[in-house]
Amino acid sequence: MHSKRLLSFISICTSLLFSITSFAQDQLPTDYLTKEFHKGRRDAARALMPDNSVMVVFAAPTRNYANDVDYNYHQNPDLYYFTGYKEPDAVLFLFKEKQKGSNGEEFNELFFVRPKNEMAERWTGKRLGETGAKEKLGISNVESYAKFASYNFDLTPFAKVLLYTPNDIPAPSAKDTASQTGGLLTQLLQLKQSTKKDAPASNNKIDTKTYEVLTGYLRSVKTPEEMALLRKAVEISCQGQTEVMKAIRPNMSELEIQGLHEYIHKRYGAESVGYGSIVGSGANGCILHYVENTKTKIGNDMILMDVGAEYHGYTADVTRTIPADGKFSAEERAIYQIVYDAQEAAFKTLKNGSTWSAASTAARSTIAQGLMKLGIIKEEKEVRQYFPHGLGHHIGLDVHDRGPYDTLRKDMVITIEPGIYIPPNSKCDKKWWGIAVRIEDDALIRENDYELLSRYAPRSIDDIEKMIAEKSVLDNYNLPPLPSATKKAF
Ligand SMILES: [Mn+2]
Known part of the structure; x- marks a missing residue:
């Protein structure tokens, strides 16, 4: 009896402790943009895109600060606007018209995100991963970025590829080069190579001008x-x-x-x-x-x-x-x-x-x-x-x-x-x-x-x-001089 009571007391304490901890972990801002907002922006872009086009938006790259330390990461604002995703190693494909997958399934967007990695997450923070991106961002068609380079999807039928900064297309890694056989990465790199800066826009499949005007039109209002x-x-x-x-x-x-x-x-x-x-x-x-x-x-x-x-x-x-x-x-x-x-x-x-x-x-x-x-x-x-x-x-x-x-x-x-x-x-x-x-x-x-x-x-x-x-709350906020200046040592 006694020990039973003790047990239930412990269990109450544990659950209390648990709810306090999870409460504490939830002290986050509640006014982020919603997934409905981002979906609305993708729909608005789709409505403005020319017929038979695809828009490609890469995540911003990480930038090195010092030795093995990177600058605080800042997402490419376009990708954030369209998805709400805040991590590197991602690329969004937005299609004007519905596409058909190999199993007959239909989709009008395809999003590659950084896969989850327990060890890496202990160093640099939590990742959404494919499942998280589906649930939290509300994008149905999500794949791992690890599959992006060799992903089998044909860009040939599209009249236009709307892409703002072709230089954002990452260089293929040694592994990618080995496995590239017309994967998405190779196709984008080939398109970039055939894009001539001085040629009339209609001659180039990569169309930066339409991308700029379209996103500027949306983002400015x-x-x-x-x-x-x-x-x-x-x-x-x-x-x-x-x-x-x-x-x-x-x-x-x-x-x-x-x-x-x-x-x-x-x-x-x-x-x-x-x-x-x-x-x-x-x-x-x-x-x-x-x-x-x-x-x-x-x-x-x-x-x-x-x-x-x-x-x-x-x-x-x-x-x-x-x-x-x-x-x-x-x-x-x-x-x-x-x-x-x-x-x-x-x-x-x-x-x-x-x-x-x-x-x-x-x-x-x-x-x-x-x-x-x-x-x-x-x-x-x-x-x-x-x-x-x-x-x-x-x-x-x-x-x-x-x-x-x-x-x-x-x-x-x-x-x-x-x-x-x-x-x-x-x-x-x-x-x-x-x-x-x-x-x-x-x-x-x-x-x-x-x-x-x-x-x-x-x-x-x-x-x-x-x-x-006016008076300031800082008027009497005087920090002491550095200890070395006062000759006092412990
Ligand atoms: Mn200014």
Whole structure:
């Protein structure tokens, strides 16, 4: 009796423990894109594909970082968009028309994924495998990537093979070469070889142009599921900008500011950044893609912070330029206001059916007029010298997302990022030297106007100065010096 009771007590404890453990293991985000979303995207692609075509999408390769360590893996956004698969060694074949297998079974997609491998999974993490891909991704026709090279499927009857980067076709391994007899890999390599870059598109079976236009058309117009993630990425990035405004002090380093942004992103659940964070103080802001962030003391200059959180694959792109000492100087104020006005001028043009060039012209001419007024340039065409980049781009799974650059359509999400950069030794009064301002915001195009997704981060001169004056939770967050500096040893 007693021991029975003890046994049942143990069994209750065990099951309790078990449920606690499995509960703990389940502490995962619940807002990933669904398999229905990815299936919807494959169906949408199929509807746009030309007759008798097949689309081929490879997983991104792994990249080596140091010795036997790879960079954190980042999936090819197209493959993620169409499948939700996050592992390397995979390739998707999407068919316009239903195909018939050797046993008469019908299919319109074929997905090769990395097979499961218990030993490898102990080192580099769990794999979905063929069964997992079927169940979790909802793709019915899945094979092991180990079978891909020699897989017996004839591509000859297809009029077009839509493939964006023929260079993604992997080189055959020694084993593949031995067993290749018209398998899928050999066929793709032969098609790549016969593709001539300068030949008219109709002469080539591999068609990169149609692939680019089709995926750009789809990916540039965001679905509600994508918008939920993109909104979150943008809002988290704004939170980073706002909190850094409160915390910033002239004795901080560029690296520390970068770390604050990226800590805040992670604090709110963003796994990564969509691109290398750009944190440039003073003249460093003139370097458009400055990612070294090595200045040890930002001082009293302005600091340009172009940082974007990546949330479940979707990336924001938000830039704020702020005075580290809390007050814009007269010169900084003058330049900042021109960039702000240029952004406002561009915003006013945004709606369904407007054009990129209308927005760009509005911003560019505002900057030209402003710089002429200040005597920094004499003619409108000189504006290129101080505003050398484009006005904006699509954002999404890529920070520079694929999409058309003519007409803007409802549900596109774009950046508007005018800037003025005056490197030292420029041909203007030296009081302007070293000033760099970029303001970058993310906008959702609506039927008759736009929604400013990044409105949460202060943008006007007054709002920024007010935010910098606010208290920060980091005000009393003082880390001790490194132990070696205090001469104390244990
Ligand atoms: Mn950008």
